[in-house]
Amino acid sequence: MSILVDKDTRLVVQGITGREGLFHSKEMIEYGTQVVAGTRPGKGGEWVLGGKVPVFDSVQIAVDATEANTSVIFVPARFAPDAMLEAADAGIALIVCLTELIPIQDVMRVRQYLENKKVRLIGPNCPGLLTPNEAKVGIIPGNIAIPGNIGIVSRSGTLTYEILFALKEKDLGASTCVGIGGDPINGTNFIECLEMFEDDPQTDKIILIGEIGGKDEEKAADYISTNMTKPVYAFIAGKTAPPGKRMGHAGAIVEGGEGTAAKKIKALETAGVLVANHPEEIAEMVQG
Numbered sequence: 001m002s003i004l005v006d007k008d009t010r011l012v013v014q015g016i017t018g019r020e021g022l023f024h025s026k027e028m029i030e031y032g033t034q035v036v037a038g039t040r041p042g043k044g045g046e047w048v049l050g051g052k053v054p055v056f057d058s059v060q061i062a063v064d065a066t067e068a069n070t071s072v073i074f075v076p077a078r079f080a081p082d083a084m085l086e087a088a089d090a091g092i093a094l095i096v097c098l099t100e101l102i103p104i105q106d107v108m109r110v111r112q113y114l115e116n117k118k119v120r121l122i123g124p125n126c127p128g129l130l131t132p133n134e135a136k137v138g139i140i141p142g143n144i145a146i147p148g149n150i151g152i153v154s155r156s157g158t159l160t161y162e163i164l165f166a167l168k169e170k171d172l173g174a175s176t177c178v179g180i181g182g183d184p185i186n187g188t189n190f191i192e193c194l195e196m197f198e199d200d201p202q203t204d205k206i207i208l209i210g211e212i213g214g215k216d217e218e219k220a221a222d223y224i225s226t227n228m229t230k231p232v233y234a235f236i237a238g239k240t241a242p243p244g245k246r247m248g249h250a251g252a253i254v255e256g257g258e259g260t261a262a263k264k265i266k267a268l269e270t271a272g273v274l275v276a277n278h279p280e281e282i283a284e285m286v287q288g
Contacts, residue, residue, distance in 0.1 A: 002131040002176040003151070003196040003203075004094060004122070005070065009135045012037040012059060012068035012092070014075055014083045016048060021074035024139055025049060028072075031142040033135045037062035059090040072128065072137050073097040080124065081106040088119045095187070096137050097123035107185045114187065121187025127157035127179035130164075140164070140177060148173020150286060151197035153190055154209035155182045155216075156237055159279055163207060163235070166283040175203040182211065190220035198228055205231050205286055208273070212238035213259045221267035233285050234268050235276045236261045 011028065015021040016038025026049055029035050035053055044057035056062040059071065071087040073080055073096065080099040087095045095114070102124050114121050122129060128138010132147040139157075144165040152174055154160040160179055167174065178193050180186050190208060197203045206228075210217040217236065224232050239261040265275050276282045 002134060003193075003200050004120075004176060004178065005129050005131050005135040005137050007032070007034075007134045009070050009137065010034050010036045010066065010068045011070050011072060011135075011137060012039060012062045012066070012087075013053075014039050014059065014071055014073045014087065016040060016053065016055060016074070017043050017046075018074060022048060024072075024074065025053065027139075027142075028136055029053075031136045032133070033137065036066040036068050059086050059092065063090045063092065068092065070094045070137060071096065073099055073124075075099060077101040077103075081110050084110045084121065085113060088114050088117045093119060095119060095121045096126070096128050097121065097187070098126060098128060098138055099123075100125040100183075102183070104183070104185050107183065111185065111187055122178065123181040123183075123187060125183045126181030126186070127160060129179065130174070130177045132174055132177075138179065140179065144168060145177065146171075146173040147175075149175055149202055149204040151175050151193075151200065151203040151206045152177040152209070153193035153197070153206070154179050155211050156209055157182075159209050159211075159235065159237060162279050163209060163282050166280050167286070170283045170287050172283060172286060175200060184214060190216050191223045194220060194223060194228060194232070198230060203230065205233065207282055207286065208232055208234040208268075210234065210236045210264055212236070212261050212264070215259065217264040218267040221264075221271040221273065224268070224273060225271035232268075232271075232273045233276065233282055234265075234273050235279050235282055236264045236268070237279075
């Protein structure tokens with residue numbers, strides 16, 4: 001088993017005719033993901049990627065024609081909120097939005113709408129998901145991970161790649177890797193992923209990758225201390241970031257002494273989580 005995506009995922013790519021949409025659709029197909037449709041208003045009836053994927057004018061038409069159940073969004077920030085709403089209205093159960101620089105108020109509005117529809121959102125500003133040898137939805141490189149029993153949830157795309165590769169080098173694999181995104185507001189948080197991994201029989205251990213800013217890691221620590229039976233390992237980026245300075249993501253900023261790496265690490269360690277000093281140490285800790 002896995003969480004969220006697997007070999008039965010039927011994917012529609014919103015914005016498939018753009019440069020990023022086309023490139024990553026090709027990568028996802030080559031990995032084995034069932035990319036069954038793409039959308040671009042005004043391009044309905046066309047085929048892309050050598051006639052492999054049909055293009056539709058709307059997500060609703062794509063779902064009706066192909067029974068797509070998951071969407072990945074490769075559209076500019078000004079169009080992304082409407083793209084998410086369109087996917088939800090079409091009956092898509094899982095939406096993965098990679099788009100960055102979406103205004104916070106727009107994400108808040110979309111998230112509330114999706115919650116009322118009981119639709120799960122991953123992102124925005126995220127690398128997507130990967131279930132090794134089954135499906136990848138997004139931009140996580142497939143060749144850096146192998147199947148296994150370690151669940152990974154991360155705010156940072158780059159650190160996700162580094163840790164996946166470090167695990168592979170030690171012949172350790174992942175059940176599913178979830179990049180939840182680094183924005184202050186996202187669709188799915190650490191706790192929701194931890195809960196899914198706790199319930200997943202294939203996942204025996206979990207890696208949490210956090211960074212400075214916000215209190216999501218502290219909230220996750222509280223949840224771990226009272227709800228998790230599986231071991232959790234963590235790395236928190238940004239120990240040396242000065243207060244008031246952004247680090248990478250829109251959410252990675254320390255303000256008023258809140259959201260520091262030290263506070264997050266202390267909370268996690270108090271909850272019984274083993275926290276690595278450097279990303280490459282995670283694989284060694286998990287290996288035991």
